Amino acid sequence: xxxxxxxxxxxxxxxxxxxxxxxxxxxxxxxxxxxxxxxxxxxxxxxxxxxxxxxxxxxxxxxxxxxxxxxxxxxxxxxxxxxxxxxxxxxxxxxxxxxxxxxxxxxxxxxxxxxxxxxxxxxxxxxxxxxxxxxxxxxxxxxxxxxxxxxxxxxxxxxxxxxxxxxxxxxxxxxxxxxxxxxxxxxxxxxxxxxxxxxxxxxxxxxxxxxxxxxxxxxxxxxxxxxxxxxxxxxxxxxxxxxxxxxxxxxxxxxxxxxxxxxxxxxxxxxxxxxxxxxxxxxxxxxxxxxxxxxxxxxxxxxxxxxxxxxxxxxxxxxxxxxxxxxxxxxxxxxxxxxxxxxxx
Numbered sequence: 001x002x003x004x005x006x007x008x009x010x011x012x013x014x015x016x017x018x019x020x021x022x023x024x025x026x027x028x029x030x031x032x033x034x035x036x037x038x039x040x041x042x043x044x045x046x047x048x049x050x051x052x053x054x055x056x057x058x059x060x061x062x063x064x065x066x067x068x069x070x071x072x073x074x075x076x077x078x079x080x081x082x083x084x085x086x087x088x089x090x091x092x093x094x095x096x097x098x099x100x101x102x103x104x105x106x107x108x109x110x111x112x113x114x115x116x117x118x119x120x121x122x123x124x125x126x127x128x129x130x131x132x133x134x135x136x137x138x139x140x141x142x143x144x145x146x147x148x149x150x151x152x153x154x155x156x157x158x159x160x161x162x163x164x165x166x167x168x169x170x171x172x173x174x175x176x177x178x179x180x181x182x183x184x185x186x187x188x189x190x191x192x193x194x195x196x197x198x199x200x201x202x203x204x205x206x207x208x209x210x211x212x213x214x215x216x217x218x219x220x221x222x223x224x225x226x227x228x229x230x231x232x233x234x235x236x237x238x239x240x241x242x243x244x245x246x247x248x249x250x251x252x253x254x255x256x257x258x259x260x261x262x263x264x265x266x267x268x269x270x271x272x273x274x275x276x277x278x279x280x281x282x283x284x285x286x287x288x289x290x291x292x293x294x295x296x297x298x299x300x301x302x303x304x305x306x307x308x309x310x311x312x313x314x315x316x317x318x319x320x321x322x323x324x325x326x327x328x329x330x331x332x333x334x335x336x337x338x339x340x341x342x343x344x345x
Contacts, residue, residue: 001142027167037220040094047085051104051284054078055109058275066240069230072273073306076115076295079108118293122339125217130156130265130311130335131324132226135184140164143327144171148326150335154213156186156265158226182209185224185266191215201246208250208266212259217340220316221259225250225266243269244276251279254314261315261340267331268310271345284312288337299334302324311336 002323011018042336052091060068082105089097107283125273129152144167148153155176157168165181172179176188183199183206192214193263199208208225227250247268254262264284272275272286288296288307297304304323324333 011181012013036093036095038096040089040092040097043085043088043092043094043097044100047104049098049101049108050078050081054104054107057273062276066230066276069240069270069276071276072275073271073308075271075273076112078104079112082229083107086262112295114293115289115295118318119291120293121291121321123321124339126154126213126215126220126223126316126340127335127337128154128156128263128265128311129324129335130158130224130267130309131327132158132267132309132331133160133164133327134329134331135161135164135166137328139165139328141171143329144168146327147324147333148150148175150171150333153190153215154222154223154263154265156224157186157188158184158207158224158267159186160186180209180211182206182224185209187211187222187224187265189213189222193256197226198314199250201227201249201253202223203228203242203246206254207246210253210257215340217239218261218342219259220261220263220340221257223250223254223262223264223266225268226262227267227269229269240270241274246278251283254280254283259315259345262313263316263338264310264312266310269307269308271306271308272310284314285318287311287313287318287338288334290321291318291336296321296323296334298323298334298338300330301326301332302330304332307334309334314339316340338345 002088014169028144057072060071062068066320074133082101085101125189129150131147137143160181170187173196178193179186179188180193185207187209193211196211198206199210201208210221210223213220213222227246230240230243272281272289296307298307311334312327319337319339321336326332
């Protein structure tokens, strides 16, 4: 009887026995609160504006400081506002704010919820990887060994300096029989490389290349690209004109590709959401979006906030995609495994 009395009065209970009455008291308090619908109107407006920004991000103009592209680069992070709004809504005891916060939550889940699901599979017959090794990398030989240990059949490197090329070539030679360096980008492969050529992305120097990889399952056109960097400046905003022009040129080269199976590896200095990369993203799909787990952010290594390094494909089936451990660069290497068919042309 004593135990029953303690549980009933809440003086000795714990867990659900105590949380239940507390929740009921809270709901009773809210039901008796006439201001519950009037408070938190500012929070509700902010929640609805947040939802509109996510829904209409493609309509945000790029005229002033490339604001649209800047917003799209970090679009997934707007989801962090949702739990903040929920907490503030509870603190304000505002039903209006809490209900309004459901709108951006639903929008965010519609845009990015699929990335929270593990879409990785098994199988595939070609593993590819790409890494911006950083021109100021203090230990290029160590970086080369680490990315080679990923098991990639085809490896692309960007931001190669003339002084470091020989170091990468020596470190990767035991793993890769074939390779080619064009300007500041390079491609290493366990399978023969043919039809190697630089790709003009309108910079005046070489930062992109193309080669045919003859894999056991079929031929694949592999592009390696390092698009120009973007900058965020107080007086100019998100400056990306060079990057945008190069993306258009890269997209044009890919559209003229005679082989049906295409893989693009590289640092595009932009995310799949960035409209400025539409010339590329409209033709290819991301392996991370199709067969990855999570967002796969690759930059910066200290606190990855965006996936600006990309593996994109056309005509091959992504099986799995993942991010590799840091190597001393300011970018994380990324890898993917794809299924190639025998009819590659």
